Every structure is written in structure tokens, then in C-alpha cells.
Amino acid sequence: MAAGDLEAAGFPGIRLRSATGRWVVLTTVLGSSMAMLDSTVVNVALRHIGDDLDVDMSVLQWIVNAYTLTLAALILLGGALGDRYGRRRIFVLGVVWFAIGSLLCGIAPTGELLVLARALQGIGGALLTPGSLAIIQASFHPDDRSRAVGLWSGFGGIGAAIGPFVGGWLVDGPGWRWVFLINVPLAALCVPIALRHVPESRDPGGGHARFDVLGAALGAATLGLTTYALIDTAWWAGVAGILAGVAFVLVERRVPEPMLPLSLFQSRLFTVVNLVTLCVYAALGGFFFLVALQLQVVSGYSALMAGVALLPTTVLMLLFSARSGALAERIGPRIPLTVGPLLAALGMLLMVRVGPHPSYLLDVLPALLVLGTGMVTLVAPLTATVLASVDTARAGIASGVNNAAARAAGLLAVAALPLLAGMGPEAYRSAAQFDATFGRAMPMCAAILVVGAVIAAVGIRRPRHPQVHPECRVNCGVGAPPLETGERNE
Incomplete structure (x- = not known):
């Protein structure tokens, strides 16, 4: 663009x-x-x-x-x-x-x-x-x-x-x-x-x-069939999703102007930071899907109180993302992208304490503050590293791929997490059942974040030409990192 x-x-x-x-x-x-x-x-x-x-x-x-x-x-x-x-x-x-x-x-x-x-x-x-x-x-x-x-x-x-x-x-x-x-x-x-x-x-x-219409259709089919397989436990949809995914990769390798240029992944840093993205946003997608239900079904919060309860995470991001981005410029992205997921994982583990009749100040707020601190630490450096991992001319498409990957990770997490945690069709109607499965789901989300932290610690190095843009510095969306057009405004 x-x-x-x-x-x-x-x-x-x-x-x-x-x-x-x-x-x-x-x-x-x-x-x-x-x-x-x-x-x-x-x-x-x-x-x-x-x-x-x-x-x-x-x-x-x-x-x-x-x-x-x-x-x-x-x-x-x-x-x-x-x-x-x-x-x-x-x-x-x-x-x-x-x-x-x-x-x-x-x-x-x-x-x-x-x-x-x-x-x-x-x-x-x-x-x-x-x-x-x-x-x-x-x-x-x-x-x-x-x-x-x-x-x-x-x-x-x-x-x-x-x-x-x-x-x-x-x-x-x-x-x-x-x-x-x-x-x-x-x-x-x-x-x-x-x-x-x-x-x-x-x-x-x-x-x-x-336009890579075939690639877009195969990408949608891959995600849709895989999601259907996980939510409705349909094995045939899983097989079809895998086949659609293989076809998607083959098409993207051969079309002259692919929707997803696979050559981007020749950059080791781009590949690694997208793996971290998948882990981070899979965990966040699963967490925010379940936590609003947990607060209402189990803890007895109204919808308004549940919404207010979740404010600290996004307020922290609004107030401190710019400072996090500036810090990552000085010390490089490796430490923030290792520490951030670990802090977020700790926050999710602390949420296991939030059951029936919790104290907001002693149970809910500490967990959300730790989680929010982790998100503040990682989001701006994550996006900046994606942009710095490819040539300037390809920064826009690289940001788009990273954004789409984050959304796909959240999509699959919302599909898979209830299945892995053993949530039945009527789980949200029973406080006891939902509380038990929520207690199993949070360690799973935390484990995914730990995997992301390990990948970052092992695979991420300081980019040769780090650049942080204004749109990377303030981001409160929990579903995906911010999009970037790729323009340089020096």
C-alpha cells in the first residue's frame, strides 16, 4: 500500500x-x-x-x-x-x-x-x-x-x-x-x-x-473445516481441512501473485515471530472467550460487572504500550517477547482462583493486572519485529499476514479449548461444571504462552533495522496485533 x-x-x-x-x-x-x-x-x-x-x-x-x-x-x-x-x-x-x-x-x-x-x-x-x-x-x-x-x-x-x-x-x-x-x-x-x-x-x-481468489477460498475452507471438526467433533471435516490446507500451500507456491507470499518465511525472524504470534493470540483468544462466561456463570457477575472487571488489561495497554515499544527499541525484542508471554501465563494461572463469590480486589484484579502487564510487554515489540523482519517494500503484506495469523490462532483456540477442557454442550448453564472445566482450560492457555516464550528466547534476535511506528505503540485490541501499511515516514 x-x-x-x-x-x-x-x-x-x-x-x-x-x-x-x-x-x-x-x-x-x-x-x-x-x-x-x-x-x-x-x-x-x-x-x-x-x-x-x-x-x-x-x-x-x-x-x-x-x-x-x-x-x-x-x-x-x-x-x-x-x-x-x-x-x-x-x-x-x-x-x-x-x-x-x-x-x-x-x-x-x-x-x-x-x-x-x-x-x-x-x-x-x-x-x-x-x-x-x-x-x-x-x-x-x-x-x-x-x-x-x-x-x-x-x-x-x-x-x-x-x-x-x-x-x-x-x-x-x-x-x-x-x-x-x-x-x-x-x-x-x-x-x-x-x-x-x-x-x-x-x-x-x-x-x-x-487477485488470488482461489487462495482466499482455500484459506477460508481450511480454517472453516478445521474449526467445524474441533467444535462438532467431525473427523471428516478435519481430514478435509488438512487436504484444503495442503492445496492452499500448493496454490500459494505457484500463483504469480499469491495472497500469502510463502517467500516471506525465508526470513527466519519473520517465521519465528509469527510462531510466537500464534501462541500468544491462541492463548488470549481462548482466555477472553471463557473468562467473560466464568465471571457471569460461576462468579455471579452481571454482564456490566464482567465488562468492568476486564477493563484493567486494556487500560494498561492504552497507558503503557508506547513505553513498552520504546524500551524494546533500546534493548531489542528478545527479552520483551520472552518475559511478556510468561507474565501473561502467570496471570492466567492466577485466574484459576476466580470461582464462586470471588473477591475482586484479592482474586480477579491481581490476575488481570499481571496478564495486562504481560500484554503490555509483548504487543508493541511483536508488531515492530514483524515489520523489521522483512524488506521495507513488503512490510505491509508482512503485517497483514501476522494479523491474519493472530486471528486464525484465536479462531482455532475458541474451537479447540472447550473440547480439550471437556466442556459439554450445556456447560455454561451449570456453574459447577463450567468452573471445573475453566480450571482445566487456564493451565492449557498458560502452557501455550510458555511455548511462545521458549520460541522467542531461542529464536528471536535483534533486527538489523528496528522501526517502531505510531500505530504499533498504542494497541488495545486483544484479538490481533495492529495492521501496518508498510509506509516509512522519515
Whole structure:
């Protein structure tokens, strides 16, 4: 994605202090926040959704995973579409698509239709998420670009931090359907601002690029079949998923312009840091899926109280991610990417103490503070190391691959963890049963993080040209690391 394409066409760039500049930041924050919030606030609503629609545990897993599946499978394609057809155009299409999917979620009469609507939401998220930052990079004057990205990242971080609180308030107030319906008025505000104030931009070299539609389809099939095999214990789906995965690799090796360039993995550092990413976000995905249920089903929290209880992790990330990134610049990424997962693992082990009638100050808060400290320590260095592990021209696609890998890891963790922990179809309806299985699941999440720490300690070395960008410094999303366009703003 080229931020300088408008400059090449004689467009000097928007100044941040102008009214147009403020409108551009607002609309991109609104758009990206919708997708970011939806991946977190839904966890708080799951128990109420299950009770209201009378569905079992597997449907709750699919309500989370249907969204993540289409988002992870199509996010690289969404970025490519924006480069060719116009970033504003694809961003607006994504916002509209996301709003329609949200409306369908909000009125879904059954669990199965809610799952389908969530998958449609994910497609919209895949279209709008890459374009949000790309619009910022392409629209602003070079002198203001870094600050604009910082504002976009900071406001997005605030939105992510308050997401669980807002989700809990909506669930306990107007009802769980408003977790989805709230996106409709936000989209109605976002779209006209984008059409009026955001300049169109595209990659001048991307007009003749071919889309790897077959690769995207095989990637989605691999993730979907594997997820189905884990949630519904269907062996045939597992076999089909493996075959689809093999076909995906073969296609990506042979097509001239692959969605996932396998040559990226020739960089040892890129390969290692993506293995760490898989471990970290698999553990986090499984944790945040289960902990909101644990607090409500076992500990007796309301949805609002569960959302408020989880605030410390994202608040810590909002306040201290920039300092963590600066520290990693000085000492290198190896220590943060080793210590961070270990701290997060300790926080998850401490969560085992959170059972019926816990003390928030003595049981819940210490665990979340330790977990949040681990996340603060690792997220900014993780993204910065991905960007530094490849050539400058490939930083954008490398970041996209890393983001998609994180989402795929969370997807598979939500599918596999209840199975491995022995959660039955009605587990979330029984406090005793859910508490027992939660106690088995947390050590599993911690073990995955320890594996990630070992991989980091053994395999990560200081990059030759470390670079930390504003969007890497403030990130409160627990589902995936931040996307990067690959532009250098020296």
C-alpha cells in the first residue's frame, strides 16, 4: 500500500489541523472501532445470547468464530481490493456491509441465523479494517502523517479499552441485541463523512494485479473445516481441512501473485515471530472467550460487572504500550517477547482462583493486572519485529499476514479449548461444571504462552533495522496485533 500515491498525482496532502483532516481521522476511527469493538464486546453477551436463543455451547463458539473466520480469511484480500479499486470505496463498502451484517445479527431469531449474520459481519470487517489505516497514510501531508496515525491509533485504543464496559452496559440495559444494533447508527454517521471528506486513493502499481481468489477460498475452507471438526467433533471435516490446507500451500507456491507470499518465511525472524504470534493470540483468544462466561456463570457477575472487571488489561495497554515499544527499541525484542508471554501465563494461572463469590480486589484484579502487564510487554515489540523482519517494500503484506495469523490462532483456540477442557454442550448453564472445566482450560492457555516464550528466547534476535511506528505503540485490541501499511515516514 503506497501512501505517496496521491502526492505523485500532485495532491499535497491534507493538513491535520484542517477541518477536513479532523473529519478524516473521525471517520477512520469510527470505522475501525466498529470492527475492533465487535470482536471483544460479544464475549460479554454470550451467556445472555445462549439463554435467550436456547442454544448450546457449540453455537456460542460459532457466534464468536463465524466472525473471526471470514475476517481472518479475507483481510488480506480486503487490503488488495482497496489498493486497486480505491481505499475509500472499499472502506465505505465495508462499513455498509458491516452495518447490514450487524442489523441482521440484532434481529436474528435463532442461533443459526445469528451465526450466519456474524459471518457476513466478518466480511465487512475484512473490507473496512485494512482501509482504515491506509486512508490515513494516503491522505495526510507527510509532515502530519505520523501524528495523524498516532491519533487514529490512540482513539482506537480508547474505544477498545471501553468496549467491554459498553458491551456489558448494553446487555444489562436495552439487551444483547444492541451490542450489534449500535453499529447501525455509527455506520450511518461514518459513511456520509467518508464520502464527503475523505479523498480517494489507490495503489498506482496495483491496477493490473491479479487477485488470488482461489487462495482466499482455500484459506477460508481450511480454517472453516478445521474449526467445524474441533467444535462438532467431525473427523471428516478435519481430514478435509488438512487436504484444503495442503492445496492452499500448493496454490500459494505457484500463483504469480499469491495472497500469502510463502517467500516471506525465508526470513527466519519473520517465521519465528509469527510462531510466537500464534501462541500468544491462541492463548488470549481462548482466555477472553471463557473468562467473560466464568465471571457471569460461576462468579455471579452481571454482564456490566464482567465488562468492568476486564477493563484493567486494556487500560494498561492504552497507558503503557508506547513505553513498552520504546524500551524494546533500546534493548531489542528478545527479552520483551520472552518475559511478556510468561507474565501473561502467570496471570492466567492466577485466574484459576476466580470461582464462586470471588473477591475482586484479592482474586480477579491481581490476575488481570499481571496478564495486562504481560500484554503490555509483548504487543508493541511483536508488531515492530514483524515489520523489521522483512524488506521495507513488503512490510505491509508482512503485517497483514501476522494479523491474519493472530486471528486464525484465536479462531482455532475458541474451537479447540472447550473440547480439550471437556466442556459439554450445556456447560455454561451449570456453574459447577463450567468452573471445573475453566480450571482445566487456564493451565492449557498458560502452557501455550510458555511455548511462545521458549520460541522467542531461542529464536528471536535483534533486527538489523528496528522501526517502531505510531500505530504499533498504542494497541488495545486483544484479538490481533495492529495492521501496518508498510509506509516509512522519515
